[in-house]
Amino acid sequence: MAAKFLAGDSIQPYPEQLPEKHSVPVPGTKRPGQTAHYIHGIWGFLDPTKHSIRVVPDIFTSGIAKGRDRPFLGHRPVVSKQPLKFANHYEWQTYGQVDIRRRNIGSALTHLFNTGAVGGGDLPTVGLWSINRPEWQIIDIGLTSYKKVGVSLYDTLGKDSVEHIINHAELTIIFSTLDHIPALLKMAPQIPVLKMIVSIDPLSPEISKVFTEWGQIHNIVVKDLSEIEALGQANLIEPIPCLPSDIASIVYTSGTTNMPKGVVTTHGQFASGVVTNLLGLEMTEDSSVFSYLPLAHIYGRINEMASCAIGARIGFFTGDPLRLIEDCQILKPAFFPSVPRVLNRIYQAAMAAADVPGVKGDLFRKAYQAKVEKFRTTGDNTHWFWDKLVFRKIRAVLGGNIMMMSSGAAPLSADVVNFLNVAFSCYFAEGVYGMTETCGVGSRSFKGDATAAGTVGPPQSSNMMKLVDVPSMGYTSEDLPCPRGELHVRGANCFSRYYKDEKTTAETVDDEGWVRTGDVAEIDAKGRFRIIDRVKNIIKLAQGEYVALEKIENVYSTCPAVMQLYIHGDSLQSFLAGIIVPDPAQLAPIASKIYGKKIAPEDTDTLKAACTDPQVNKHILGMLTQEGKKAALKGFESLKRIHVTLDPFGTEDNTMTPTMKIRRKDAYNKFKKEFDAMYALGEPKL
Template identity: 60%
Template sequence: MSLAKQHDWPANLDYKKQSVEVPGTKRPGQTGHYQNSAWGLISLETPNSFQTLPELFETGYKASKDKPFLGHRPRISTTPLKYADHYKWQTYGEIDLRRRAIGSALHSMFATGILGGGEFETIIDLALHAYRKVGVSLYDTLGKESVEYIINHAHLTVIFASASQIPALLKLSSRVPILKLIVSIDDLAPEIKTVLSAWGETRSVTIKDLRQLEEEGRSNPIEPLPAKSEDVATLCYTSGTTSTPKGVVLTHGMLAGGTQSNLYGTHFPDGGVLLSYLPLAHIYERIAELLTIAIGGSIGYFTGDPLRLLEDAQILKPNFFPSVPRVLNRVYQSAMAAGRAPGVKGALFQKAVQAKLQKLHATGDNTHFLWDRLVFRKIQAVLGGNLQLVTCGSAPISPDVMDFLKIAFSCDVVEVVFSYGMTENVATCTKVWPKDPSSSGTVGPPQPCNELKLVDVPQMRYTSEDRPYPRGELCVRGLNCFKMYYKDEKNTKSTVDDEGWIHTGDVAAVDECGRFKIIDRVKNIMKLAQGEYVALEKIENMYSACPVTAQIYVHGDSLQSYLIGVVVPDPIQLASIASKVAGRRVTPQDTTALMTAARDQRVRDAILRELTKEAKKNGLQGFELVKRIHISLEPFSVDNGTLTPTMKIRRKDAENLYKAELDALYALGEPASSHPGPKL
């Protein structure tokens, strides 16, 4: 039986009962355990389940040995930069030979003691699963301190990197003496390789490129080593907010099981193509690629230039587009701008949108014979015209945008992970059912591999007894869920309990259909639309060091890609800035003049510049910077309910007090200088 057939939806799906609360599992202070109503709860013992990542690769290999696997657009010239108008492919058979060569070479070096020595033998990803090595991903935006910490913490003796990253690694090498080998993923010109190798010798680091490593492996081939489901496959370090990065320990069984779960209800054509543009270190992208490999599909990589992403899509014509809200929001905004065109064109667009939305909400069907041909075919062509599945993950997205994307693409558009689609559960937790007419705004029922429950959060007045919907902190458990952070017992105990439940920090509600919806956060850590986590209190503390700031409340919305804030300025500093802007002396006691200054955009801009200087001085990253501010002369206080007795901001009360002003700031749109980009 094919994988697609094996995981077909059951007949007569009941959209009003998408998950079920298991009888006898409810306890005081929490709901019962919710499981997927269509599939139940799967495990590694479920028939035909993947146990390891090499097994998953072998399945795809057998189905597509001589078919395209990995593809890219060749670069034609560098000056000017130009790429071919086609993709160049390597087959599953060719990649199998390469993974064996790379794995053989590295295994020999570990076996002879040239590399290794830590608890795990650590190397790069796909080909190396076959030789029971542990891969560790390094985001290139982590910063040198985090990179240094991860190399030492995970005992990395070999790193695979693009050629442009090698100088930075060599500069760091004196602080990471365990590093012995750097392998350039890119081909190195002879003169560059000579320079880098000489530099490496002074640091006791060998420099090779991937082709050289493959040649060594081909001359001394070693058969792949059998893996077990409990073997560690990778350490994925989550970017730190208030502390150092945490290494999530993921086994073969967790990754294979998460992939298996995502196959349920997923329809992918023979020879289906995925467009890969998300960072390969991101767990969401890794699961999407494993899913494609399991069914013998093809993966086409974008050029690396976000400005060429649509051009890449139009050449590749993908069937599967795993994406994030930031990109999909741009598609939506561009389409809606075109729809506001005057005259017949704009009227036709609006009529088509209303007709399809009405049909979607009534039946769940997002296709329309007439309007798809007349209007939406052009939008579909933007991403190649062959889409069959668009997934949105990593951060939340507006229900209105989701509804529009469904009718515009006329294919399955589903939200698969939310802020709890974390590394700790291999980006697998819930998934919206296709053709659910009222799913937008929810994240669907549990995945087949997961069970969920809600635990009371009394300090925020969320309880499992709330009506009409139970509410509480979302907890998830299943074969895909991690058990520990690497060498970090404290954070492990604060995240996963003795029964294996991951406490996500998200507050959720479960509706009458058994679908979950995220409504709040337990902690003051939230995720922006592009997937970046921000620790709001940490950012406030950094800004509070700025002389102009008496008090500051930093606000984030997970549907937005940037932060805004309310600033209560120091009167003396405000008076000084107001004097410069107005061209006349303003005193700290002149309340009327200060109130006028607070409404002056020039004053707001001047204060924001001072805040930005302080933030950059303290090392805040781009996505952590406040981009717009409202100035208030009313302090946060215990009396107005915005401060606790210990002088901490009551976040929800502060938000409610300034809701109109905060909404107005976001209504202005993203500042032109705000380009934090997706999570790498």
């Protein structure tokens, strides 16, 4: 049965016959130096006042209206700590149970703020520092139901950023998992604003005594969640009504150079983002979404809000990325929102398993080719015969019930997009584009669009888009055959300010409410947008040529061998050099072919040695060169030398942000010796 969200607001499916234009220009909006304003080609431009979900509490109200006894939040309980082992089933809290708990938590917080035990800042802000788990959602629902402003601390944030956010947002109370409480108490002298820590995990009498005494030294009260819920039950009040203009959350973006910026997000912006995501959503009310994308970031959060609105279930991962597949096989989710690094792994593992000699390999290749051709011709990614015979086993990897997958954060190669479409026979929304500043939504490709690979689709109905000339880079709205320019977004989902940062706000949002994304895009003949460059990260090589580093990284990142890469350019040098972190599953067959013997992806020592082999380096550089030629990179834009390593970029050494963006300065410093060595060799001769 198709889901509905509140009376009169039925979810509209995509039409069987897609329109020729996926987005259309609004008449009379074209101006010199910019394109017209483009809106969704099916649903047009959303009027948030005409939908019953107008503030964040309406989302939970919509979900619980389907039935208080419906399963809502699930997790795999721990059955053994030594060794760590999880149950082979999910345990669920119902919508009714969550309703009771959110009321207790919200009432307790209202009491604490009213009595002065916490609070005192400009806003009633409350911190939340936890990985994805049921309590994260319960606390957040409690906050928004009682007009408190949630502020998430990333699980992978460095100490300096945590201190900055706590002081900047004036967090007087923080809900935290047990493992982060010592860190909060250690930094207490640097965060004098903090008055209370609430442990999400139960505290044993011994641990509670230690934390209580430690906290007293710094005038910080330490409680656990059960105490807060009991306090709320004793001081119970009804949820506090709010307006679309009220602040729901401050979401801190992970900066690649400076401290995180606080995006002020209102109830209306969240509601708009949820409603636009419900258009075309084909989950049923008894289906589930898999929760592993960090809820501290907007992408995972907005997807789970949409699932709640239709009364669906949210199943949380165990916290260990190595158990993702196991979790999925037990949960059997219908919706799998994801990111390229995970989807690339699924693709590579499946293709490696299918790349076998004999009848089995021939059968897979025949089935795959037949489905790809049908999809490209008709937009239908199902096949009555091949799905049962061949692709059933691939679907089983993620539980066998996938109805929708999505990918955000970075581009995927056309090969991966085609594979995910035909292997899982589901709606794969490859073109998902959004920012924290646009509440995680912005554009999305149509279901059944077989030529969407490489695009981010048309604007979603919550917002409109336009392109503005970037003369310094040679991009204009008059370019043929496709208009090009910096992508600007405006709509009910778009933010209006950074918290306590007027200067950066003025640089990002113009007087008409358009958000400057910093991304350069083009609009194709169907009205789909394609991200082609970045306004920033432009460098000039020694010969005077300008190079857009992120654009080139996006090209090379589609190479199957690449798991991570960083490209460096220098105004004192005439060519580009790069650091390549290969995927072991792809490096192993390359090394096996070169050495003439079988090398397994798990043979780390041999693969580390292979990274230093000039033959392996040459082979991988050749693969990258082919990707560059396919994208028509100019000679000066092409990688000329690479260093291959299994030492990845990560948050631990500060070379990546928590949202997996390269910190360019730190990445360069990590491999400065290797870059110096590559440049010392000079540019290779043809």
